Amino acid sequence: MGQKAKTLPITMEDIYAAQARLRGYAVRTPLIENAALNERAGGRVLVKPECLQITGSFKFRGAYNRLSQLNEHEKTKGVVAFSSGNHAQGVALAARMLGIPATIIMPVDAPALKLQATKGYGAQVITYDRFHENREAIAAKIALETGAIIVPSFEDADIIAGQGTVGLEIAEDLNALGLAPDQMLINCGGGGLASGSFLAMKDAFGTLQGYTVEPDHYDDTMRSLMSGQIEKADVSIPSICDAIMTPSPGRMPFEILQALGVGGVTVSDDAALKAVAFASRHLKLVGEPGGVVSLAAVLTGKVETKDKVTVCIISGGNIDPLMLANAIRNFGGILDKAF
């Protein structure tokens, strides 16, 4: 292991080590380029489809990187995590692969597909009321009673390093193509994926400009990056982007994003749904609303893409089928000029 840089919670060595641990377990997702998307952007857009990751989102990477480093004693005690669904599935499957009992605390109003899939991976699922109960307290109680290890969804060096392998793979693929990106947009909830992946991408491409992308009313990271301190979002406001409805960026992710000079943009729920339809129609990929916000930002011109090389990420595809069918029906039509 290399020496950690003074100011950052993780280093490239942590990401390389995570990549080695994930080999043969995580899917090595490709980098996709699409003629219709390029035409629309007026430049080149490369898409990293992490919806193709095992469990349907990038979250498996961080979870497996963390869980595979537990010692035998810790493994018998089990793990506990809380999540609206993607981290839940990542932890549940990683735990099953490693023979670790897992308890997952999920909001009772989490998408049915995510609840079902998490149970399907063999985890014990405990539901709670997002508006009246505290999930951290529930997790802490379980950890105290059982000795289980809490697996945070982003405030953890191993989790961030695992998610950073997304950026590392993108850098490898861009280098193989001989392509230097101008900018990269990453969907952002707590900031684990964004901080780890921007770290790897900035290491490979020093002049890259990074942007986090959040739903309009969950712009806590964008505001934090502007003010220089961690800001909060009002979590009572509804959004279809359940995967990234986080009240504020994690301390560790924020520190990294800030050090790398990352900026922030936001998109509407409507733009996210249209991006779901676009991904299905043109990219042949199923994305969930919170998983396509960086694509939505490209499609709605939140950053200038003309004559540039832009990278974005479809971070998850765990969308309820009815919502997907409706998005395709409403926005995916053959003659729909908007998309």
Added chain:
Amino acid sequence: MGQKAKTLPITMEDIYAAQARLRGYAVRTPLIENAALNERAGGRVLVKPECLQITGSFKFRGAYNRLSQLNEHEKTKGVVAFSSGNHAQGVALAARMLGIPATIIMPVDAPALKLQATKGYGAQVITYDRFHENREAIAAKIALETGAIIVPSFEDADIIAGQGTVGLEIAEDLNALGLAPDQMLINCGGGGLASGSFLAMKDAFGTLQGYTVEPDHYDDTMRSLMSGQIEKADVSIPSICDAIMTPSPGRMPFEILQALGVGGVTVSDDAALKAVAFASRHLKLVGEPGGVVSLAAVLTGKVETKDKVTVCIISGGNIDPLMLANAIRNFGGILDKAF
């Protein structure tokens, strides 16, 4: 270039050469594994998602491999092709990339999405009536008048070698995983993809059993492999699997399939639509009916998958949005036990 084997129209050297030509132009698609699919199959199933290929199907590979070998004089004369839509798009985009004028002859009842996309890639599209006009005659007339080169969709060594890079990539990825497949199922129209890819896969894994998969009433390849001579399907029978509604396998593909001891199975349109819904729900991939028949064969138990390692291909994703939305609505429900 290696010496061609006595009995087969193409060799591994042709496929390696095609791979080198395609590098940087075709998408290097991944090999996807999915917990839900494995559970259903009772074994391991690896899926090659060629719906993620540029133009939304594998057809770009063969087209680019052929067109990139035209000399400068031939390039100025242009190319002509006929296709229900996937070969059309592959030829159209490859031609545009190489600065070659392209004329594509398509059935007037081809999916609207395919007609629109082919025009979008800059090709001149001529429509014809599948039931009363002869597309070969139309193409021959254009070739005669303009000197354009006809680009066949499967009866051509360069086309087959290009499609064979799909199998070569699968073999590379399986070797990297240290995994030897027991069997492989490939969607089959004229047999270009199947013959090229089985050649590459049998070269890497000698004991592999191959199966072509066709729609129930387009079982010409299966019957040909059984009888030992090229059989015909009744093309007046409707099917939603437009991409593989071919009257009979090509002579060259058939020769290869026969030499490799490949067998054949068929699936219903209903099974194909359910596989479209399954792919969307679990694999996060958009497949068209003719593109998911090998997945449908796995899901409906057309071959034994228990305790085996099985490979199948999603060969294309150019499905009309309304058909996709309906498939998801009808067969993709959260509580739908069938899928």
